[in-house]
Amino acid sequence: MYVGADYYPEHWPRNRWQTDADLMQKAGFNIVRMAEFAWVNMEPEEGRYEFGWLDEIIEILGKRGIKTILGTPTAALPPWTLRKYPEIMVQTPTGQRLTWGMRKHNCFTSGVFRLLSERITRAMAQHYKDNPNVIGWQTDNEIGGHPMCYCHSCRANFQDWLKNKYKTLAELNRAWGTHFWSQGFGDWSEIVPPDKFDEHNPHTCLDWKRFFSWLNVRFQKEQIDILRALCPNQFVTHNFMGLFSEINYYDLAEDLDFVSWDNYPVSGKPDMTNNYNAAMAADVMRGLKRRNFWIMEQTSGSHGWGTLSRNPRPGEIRKIALQQFAHGAEAQVWFPWRACTVGREQYWHGILGHDGKPGRRYQEAAQTARDLHTLDEHLKGTTVRADVAIIYDYESVWALSFQPAYDENKYHQVIGRYYQALRRAGINVDMVRPGQDLAGYKLVLAPDLYIVRDSLASQIDAYIRNGGVFLADGRFAVKDETGLCHVRTLPGLLAEALGIEIEEYEALRGGIEYQIEEHLHRAPVTRTAIHYADWIKPTTALVLAGYTDWHMQPYAALTRNQCGKGAGYYLGTIVKEPAFYDALIRELLESAKITAEITAPEGVEVSTREGAGKKVLFLVNHTEQCQTVNVPAGKCEVLRNKTTGSAIELAAYDVAVIRL
Ligand SMILES: [Zn+2]
Structure with a gap:
């Protein structure tokens, strides 16, 4: 190595x-x-x-x-x-050359x-x-x-x-919606690179x-x-x-x-x-x-x-x-x-x-x-094998940066809420390109997937019908690949598979919070919706969380829809309490029949690598406290060259690697 x-x-x-x-x-x-x-x-x-x-x-x-x-x-x-x-x-946009001396x-x-x-x-x-x-x-x-x-x-x-992409000016004018603000181009030379991404035409940006x-x-x-x-x-x-x-x-x-x-x-x-x-x-x-x-x-x-x-x-x-x-x-x-x-x-x-x-x-x-x-x-010969994939898309990041819809819509924070709950559950995750084959995954999440081509929507639809478990959330599939808003009622081509229609939506500005009642546990739990809310009308979906505020009572916050052999989940808001995401991930994992290799205390990260007939378990103690983790007994703890008992002690920042 x-x-x-x-x-x-x-x-x-x-x-x-x-x-x-x-x-x-x-x-x-x-x-x-x-x-x-x-x-x-x-x-x-x-x-x-x-x-x-x-x-x-x-x-x-x-x-x-x-x-x-x-x-x-x-x-x-x-x-x-x-x-x-x-x-x-x-x-620079104002015509100045940068001074030399940086890199x-x-x-x-x-x-x-x-x-x-x-x-x-x-x-x-x-x-x-x-x-x-x-x-x-x-x-x-x-x-x-x-x-x-x-x-x-x-x-x-x-x-x-x-020119190479659109071939004709008419096609570019259509794709960029240049009838807005009198931007119809009569000649290619009229096109100017945008520099203010929160003001210029988002399609151009x-x-x-x-x-x-x-x-x-x-x-x-x-x-x-x-x-x-x-x-x-x-x-x-x-x-x-x-x-x-x-x-x-x-x-x-x-x-x-x-x-x-x-x-x-x-x-x-x-x-x-x-x-x-x-x-x-x-x-x-x-x-x-x-x-x-x-x-x-x-x-x-x-x-x-x-x-x-x-x-x-x-x-x-x-x-x-x-x-x-x-x-x-x-x-x-x-x-x-x-x-x-x-x-x-x-x-x-x-x-x-x-x-x-x-x-x-x-x-x-x-x-x-x-x-x-x-x-x-x-x-040697091993890599991470995951049952869970998150669709990770640069074009959605860019498009959301011009029009996030709500101020707190930061792509990695949005993904992070699910990702961190998955890590807390000790589950390996793959990050995949939109359009990549999803057939090998039991659970696919598409947080903040803002730009969705029709081909991708069809692929996800087929994935659900064939037995996959899928979750989308607020701002899913709002735009097509040129940045035009879809004319279909959201969530567009996924409406049937997700069993919902999103009638309206809003940013929860100025500290507005809604109360939701969540049914992921035996007894209902009250949670807080912040930043953004879709007004979701279930068509065939079950409501797993609903709003209690007077004007929001007809609408769902979290839904689950059985479709074909699979299930489609939709979360239409951001929930303040991280524990909600743990409960949601538990529900999704159960639905997709995924179990963790072991469970570890908070702050100890669990992951595995496998291949070439080997399987290796990593336990990473991110905390400054000593942690005790229950592990399979009789295995080789590689770095200490010892055989495991039923539990292992990890000192501050210690890491154990166990050959399973
Ligand atoms: Zn240049």
Whole structure:
């Protein structure tokens, strides 16, 4: 298994390199990522390449059994690129070029930038294609953090992209509803990229987001094509940003061998939402290519550009790392090896601090590396298998960002209410792309799935009728793929399968709360509806929760409808009490006949990996209290190399891995 650190030898004098390599070897490291921001070191002036320094450190590390992943360095532009080609900088909507000195400030339609990117990628690939210590490539860095560019070239490219998509102006005018506000276009050149997403035409905004995402994917593809042609024996990956949603990550992942991602779950005081967001992000990352992933940057210290996060507490560096393996990680790289003394990331603390002395964090990383090497044989050939899927859709995120309908409609918070309840129940979850085959899942949830093409609605309808259990909630299927509101009564094509009609809906602003009576328990429980309410009229569905306020009494809040061999659930509001979501998930799991491997106390996350005839149970204690978990007896507890009794003790932030 590959375990290591992100290393920036260009930050340190050459006489330190041997010491760093020795310390890495002693910690059990066997991989580094290098060069991702070292463009000016490799190409100090246009067309003149200097790889000697990089050859030397790759060799030093290689002699100690440490392999290298090289990053293409295109996320930070050398000053000479700007001196010679000022037009490669992003232009703001008011026509100003961004000032140089940040990173990620290039225009993606600039032919010059694309050529410079292609040349440095080709030069690196030529130089390292046969180096036995270089095993793979990372394209650029965290693609998608770029500001949008509004230069003449980007505008013209957007118009061309639209021409290619819609073919005729009449079709574009229809799809964008340009009879509103007198926006009917008479010529393609009249189309302007939108910059105020809460004021411009939402259809234009949606296509502009798609176009920007496509530009980023194309930029990466141009590098990948070079690497594939010249380096067929080295892998190509990219470091994604978990729940970042400005780029359609499914598309960005498509051309890669596997996905890697950068995990920073530590910010303020320890809380379960952060822990479960790290889990959800991991599941999203695994879902992009439906295969295991790498961690390319893992938290190893207090970090920030201006202000610091809190420090990972004793045991937490190990816990953060092992949690990702529970969700499908197969290798891990900590960021950074050593906190740099210069530049914008001086406060990003790594395994070593500024002083370079191995201390507490180094010792914990070394312990974690030993654990990961132990886990290797038990995890090989395994991945997460889930009976539950959540449909995860970038286009809905974008469209909801222009028109959330209620202020608190934050996509990951909406999904998180269900996801966290599923994790509390110890159930594995897959995050899936809209349109992906659902046949293997017993339960599918589609929270905040705002954009629903008719083909997707038909697929879900068939899924329910064939025996699947499905849940949708407020704002489901409001719009089609161009962002036009469907003319059918909501929930549109799913009305029969869900057994409801949504007659009206509203945001519950200014602190409005409705009372609901929920029937998921033996006796009715009173809950509080907040933020948003559909006025749901059941047609064939059973009412599992209804409103008690005088004007809402005819309407349902939560329904269940038997349809064919399956069942469709609909929740038309947000419920204040998290316990409601636990009860709802329990109901859904029972309905879908899904049971958890084991039950654990609150704060202990349970997940499993399986494959190649193996099944492995992870118990992750996210709390700072000692926890006792009942487990199957007589199994191998891998990290302690002990046989389990009927229960296991987990100290603060401890992790146990049991071979079932
Ligand atoms: Zn531009």
